[in-house]
Amino acid sequence: MVQFKSTSILLALASPLACAQNVVSLKGDGWTLSNPALNISVPAHLPSQAHLDLFANQVIGDPYYGLNDFNLRWVVWANWTYTSDPISGLSPSISTWLLFNGLDTFATIEFCGQHVANTNNQFRQYWFNVSSILSTCAEADRQISLNFGSAPLIANDIANQPGQETWPYGVQQVYEFTNRWFIRKEQSDFGWDWGPAFAPAGPWQPAWVVQLESEEVYVRNSIVDIYREGQMPLIPPNQNNDWVVNASIDYFGDLPAGVSMSYDLTDLQNKTIASGSLGNVNCTNSTVTGETTVPASMVDLWWPSQLGPQTLYYMNIDLVSSSNKTLASITKRVGFRTIVLNEFPISDAQLAQGIAPGNNWHFEINGHEFYAKGSNFIPPDAFWARVTPERISLLFDSVVEGNQNMLRVWASGAYSPDFMYDLADEKGILLWSEFEFGDALYPVDEAFLDNVREEIEYNVRRVNHHPSLALWAGGNELENLELLLVNQSAPDELDYYMAQYETLFLDTILPVVFGNSHSISYTPSSTSNGWLSLNFSNAIPVIERYNNLTAGRVQPLTCSVYGETDFYNYDPAVLYNDSAFPTGRFSNEFGFHSMPSIQSWRQQISPADLSFNSTTVILRDHHPPPGGLNTSNFVNASIGQAQMTEAVEMWYPVPNKTDSVANFSAWCHATQIFQADLYTSEIGFYRRGDIWVAPTWAGIEYDGRWKVLHYAAKDYYQHVIIAPYYNMATGNLSVWVTSDLWSPIRGTASFAWYDWSGNKLPVNTSSSVDFIVGAINSTQVLQTFTTDILAGRDPSNTVLHMTIEAAGSLPNCNATRVFKHGNWFHPTALKDAQLVDPGLKLSYSSSTKNFTVEARSGVAAWVWLDYPSGAVLNFDSNAFWLLPNQTREVGYVVKSDSTNGGWIGGVTVQSLWNQTLST
Numbered sequence: 001m002v003q004f005k006s007t008s009i010l011l012a013l014a015s016p017l018a019c020a021q022n023v024v025s026l027k028g029d030g031w032t033l034s035n036p037a038l039n040i041s042v043p044a045h046l047p048s049q050a051h052l053d054l055f056a057n058q059v060i061g062d063p064y065y066g067l068n069d070f071n072l073r074w075v076v077w078a079n080w081t082y083t084s085d086p087i088s089g090l091s092p093s094i095s096t097w098l099l100f101n102g103l104d105t106f107a108t109i110e111f112c113g114q115h116v117a118n119t120n121n122q123f124r125q126y127w128f129n130v131s132s133i134l135s136t137c138a139e140a141d142r143q144i145s146l147n148f149g150s151a152p153l154i155a156n157d158i159a160n161q162p163g164q165e166t167w168p169y170g171v172q173q174v175y176e177f178t179n180r181w182f183i184r185k186e187q188s189d190f191g192w193d194w195g196p197a198f199a200p201a202g203p204w205q206p207a208w209v210v211q212l213e214s215e216e217v218y219v220r221n222s223i224v225d226i227y228r229e230g231q232m233p234l235i236p237p238n239q240n241n242d243w244v245v246n247a248s249i250d251y252f253g254d255l256p257a258g259v260s261m262s263y264d265l266t267d268l269q270n271k272t273i274a275s276g277s278l279g280n281v282n283c284t285n286s287t288v289t290g291e292t293t294v295p296a297s298m299v300d301l302w303w304p305s306q307l308g309p310q311t312l313y314y315m316n317i318d319l320v321s322s323s324n325k326t327l328a329s330i331t332k333r334v335g336f337r338t339i340v341l342n343e344f345p346i347s348d349a350q351l352a353q354g355i356a357p358g359n360n361w362h363f364e365i366n367g368h369e370f371y372a373k374g375s376n377f378i379p380p381d382a383f384w385a386r387v388t389p390e391r392i393s394l395l396f397d398s399v400v401e402g403n404q405n406m407l408r409v410w411a412s413g414a415y416s417p418d419f420m421y422d423l424a425d426e427k428g429i430l431l432w433s434e435f436e437f438g439d440a441l442y443p444v445d446e447a448f449l450d451n452v453r454e455e456i457e458y459n460v461r462r463v464n465h466h467p468s469l470a471l472w473a474g475g476n477e478l479e480n481l482e483l484l485l486v487n488q489s490a491p492d493e494l495d496y497y498m499a500q501y502e503t504l505f506l507d508t509i510l511p512v513v514f515g516n517s518h519s520i521s522y523t524p525s526s527t528s529n530g531w532l533s534l535n536f537s538n539a540i541p542v543i544e545r546y547n548n549l550t551a552g553r554v555q556p557l558t559c560s561v562y563g564e565t566d567f568y569n570y571d572p573a574v575l576y577n578d579s580a581f582p583t584g585r586f587s588n589e590f591g592f593h594s595m596p597s598i599q600s601w602r603q604q605i606s607p608a609d610l611s612f613n614s615t616t617v618i619l620r621d622h623h624p625p626p627g628g629l630n631t632s633n634f635v636n637a638s639i640g641q642a643q644m645t646e647a648v649e650m651w652y653p654v655p656n657k658t659d660s661v662a663n664f665s666a667w668c669h670a671t672q673i674f675q676a677d678l679y680t681s682e683i684g685f686y687r688r689g690d691i692w693v694a695p696t697w698a699g700i701e702y703d704g705r706w707k708v709l710h711y712a713a714k715d716y717y718q719h720v721i722i723a724p725y726y727n728m729a730t731g732n733l734s735v736w737v738t739s740d741l742w743s744p745i746r747g748t749a750s751f752a753w754y755d756w757s758g759n760k761l762p763v764n765t766s767s768s769v770d771f772i773v774g775a776i777n778s779t780q781v782l783q784t785f786t787t788d789i790l791a792g793r794d795p796s797n798t799v800l801h802m803t804i805e806a807a808g809s810l811p812n813c814n815a816t817r818v819f820k821h822g823n824w825f826h827p828t829a830l831k832d833a834q835l836v837d838p839g840l841k842l843s844y845s846s847s848t849k850n851f852t853v854e855a856r857s858g859v860a861a862w863v864w865l866d867y868p869s870g871a872v873l874n875f876d877s878n879a880f881w882l883l884p885n886q887t888r889e890v891g892y893v894v895k896s897d898s899t900n901g902g903w904i905g906g907v908t909v910q911s912l913w914n915q916t917l918s919t
Contacts, residue, residue: 102205112137217253258322302335305428335467361585403717412438424468437475747806758884
């Protein structure tokens with residue numbers, strides 16, 4: 001018999017202290033995974049998923065290796081049972097509960113050989129009173145059995161039920177498996193255009209056995225909502241008002257009459273800031289709620305990265321009996337801030353500033369507008385059970401080091417674990433969080449809606465206290481894609497399916513969010529055109545705008561602008577074509593895919609498959625998969641490869657190395673350069689306009705290695721940048737300086753033209769321009785036509801170097817500092833440029849721990865420092881340009897290293913020139 005971890009109290013950050021007689025954690029190795037039909041029985045772990053335990057016991061190979069996405073489909077179609085060792089130390093005569101924080105997804109639960117319950121939602125918390133079962137259970141039989149059914153098979157069974165909901169042809173986005181929208185499971189488990197379809201099953205979150213004496217309770221979940229007095233969701237609050245702290249505890253057990261609530265607010269050094277009793281205490285058979293007020297003068301504000309300090313506090317809430325006995329406690333780390341999604345109509349004052357009419361769509365932190373600079377966050381692993389705090393911490397370090405302050409946590413994955421919000425709180429990363437619905441319409445029968453309500457309630461209450469939580473969105477690409485597809489496929493049914501959409505995302509989800517949180521905004525969809533009206537006297541205060549785009553004020557010859565946009569155009573000709581980009585208040589998603597590095601490929605496929613068009617490489621590219629991806633629709637699978645190939649051939653020197661693996665590596669790197677080029681072009685475009693956010697299609701590889709994109713985005717996410725905008729068809733060239741600082745900045749922009757050998761050219765443009773940029777604004781510093789200034793010259797042998805130096809101050813900082821930035825412009829595609837060998841030289845100083853790169857004989861484009869496998873690190877800068885006789889010192893930060901420093905000797909340097917060399 002195995003003794004699971006047992007304790008009389010349980011105390012952890014953001015977790016309850018339960019004065020219970022016995023709390024037994026079921027985490028650990030005391031489990032068995034079995035499938036009798038397949039004659040499989042192996043030791044298992046909790047939390048886990050079947051693939052992981054099969055892999056740990058060498059029943060299967062690495063799910064990520066080669067084509068195991070397809071080869072391991074037999075695991076998906078099978079049922080898997082997790083059985084615990086007998087649980088000792090339980091008293092059969094007291095109240096006993098099973099508590100599960102996550103079962104993925106369809107589980108039949110047995111205890112002591114008796115049926116307890118069935119579950120059908122990966123994202124819900126489940127708790128069951130098993131006192132009567134335990135009272136007659138022999139000690140040797142005190143086992144828990146969790147039988148997990150095949151989610152794709154069950155989804156298909158649900159879809160085939162008589163009278164089941166259907167949708168018009170082409171509306172539902174199908175990937176590897178069908179019918180994902182009928183079940184509450186991670187939607188990307190059924191495949192997506194960026195990843196595999198493993199559809200795992202198992203107890204993916206912790207679980208406990210809880211025993212309670214009379215008048216004892218256990219806290220299973222809780223919420224702390226911190227907001228300004230009078231604050232309502234979606235409405236910017238008065239920043240001078242005091243803070244309201246509303247706390248609510250979800251419990252099971254025997255709550256005695258006459259309980260009260262008290263609190264202590266301390267800083268991180270345990271200094272008491274405020275304490276006392278909560279007022280307006282209200283008790284039900286499952287929750288206890290109370291509130292208090294904290295004067296604004298007593299606490300400091302929490303700010304995102306680059307905008308101020310991340311000030312945090314501990315909030316301890318005690319549940320106290322009438323006899324002054326502490327029944328339970330929760331401790332949460334909190335921050336005091338307001339974060340609002342402002343969708344109000346453009347004001348007269350904004351119109352006077354030249355802002356286009358329509359509606360706002362931007363975030364305000366503590367009353368300040370700001371540039372949201374970031375990325376989209378997709379699930380970091382197909383198996384959440386192996387995602388660790390250490391791994392997310394390294395990823396978030398890269399986010400901050402890349403000058404980002406917001407991540408859009410994409411729908412159709414899984415809800416972020418508490419530790420992810422904890423890390424975001426510490427590092428100053430705002431998390432735009434989405435409920436797990438995407439690229440489909442969903443059922444609206446009562447059973448489905450009730451299931452969703454429980455899911456939303458649990459997750460909203462679980463994470464609301466985190467200052468990093470920026471927004472709740474109903475899901476991904478619902479209004480801008482799904483309703484659009486309905487209108488194209490079955491326009492006469494649009495009203496019917498729009499009503500279904502509103503039933504789920506307005507009538508069901510919105511009341512749960514606003515019923516639990518004054519502090520967080522909600523939008524039904526990413527992307528949308530925002531709300532048309534907002535009235536909190538109505539039961540559902542939001543009326544969506546949809547395509548009512550002319551409502552409100554419209555000025556002659558001026559377009560009204562609403563909502564946020566996303567943009568995917570896989571025609572590589574959109575590079576350097578600003579007119580192709582959509583105009584909106586905010587861009588939440590755009591991009592182009594690229595290949596991972598050769599180092600990452602070596603970890604995942606065999607040496608024989610290291611070729612751009614090998615069967616394995618092509619089938620691992622899941623973009624796009626019309627009707628789903630499998631080994632029989634090879635033509636569809638190659639579409640993504642063809643798009644990347646076209647991009648490289650259109651814009652860059654085509655790799656043509658004699659060594660096949662070196663050529664494959666060069667092709668991978670070239671796709672990354674195009675991706676970075678396109679993203680920075682779009683980033684610059686959007687930053688020049690209204691408030692902005694974020695690219696997707698990974699800039700960081702699975703193990704944490706930075707692609708070219710992440711370095712390029714880091715450069716373009718600096719506070720002050722200079723960027724060119726070019727219409728290749730007309731020769732129209734403009735250069736702008738953009739600042740996201742909260743006060744004006746003044747400086748000088750300098751311009752110099754060169755040929756590719758590095759000789760300075762007497763091109764007729766200003767050599768320098770003084771400028772002033774207003775707060776969160778842009779100013780033009782150059783306007784010309786290359787057809788004029790380069791007349792008589794070969795444009796393929798010209799390149800413009802532009803730099804700025806300016807003085808200003810950071811947000812929440814009065815000290816003046818100098819901001820510098822440089823950029824490059826070439827009037828022809830780099831495949832046509834008269835590149836010369838820049839004579840790059842690389843050296844390393846063991847004393848300064850810096851690399852030095854020197855260009856000796858020409859302009860070096862896209863200089864790239866690469867390092868061997870066995871380590872993960874990021875350089876201070878990379879993917880930069882150099883003039884002849886110019887050097888750059890490059891530092892680095894090591895994230896992991898199994899080479900004992902040996903990676904340093906394997907660092908190489910190359911530029912675009914090297915892409916075409918035969919070796």
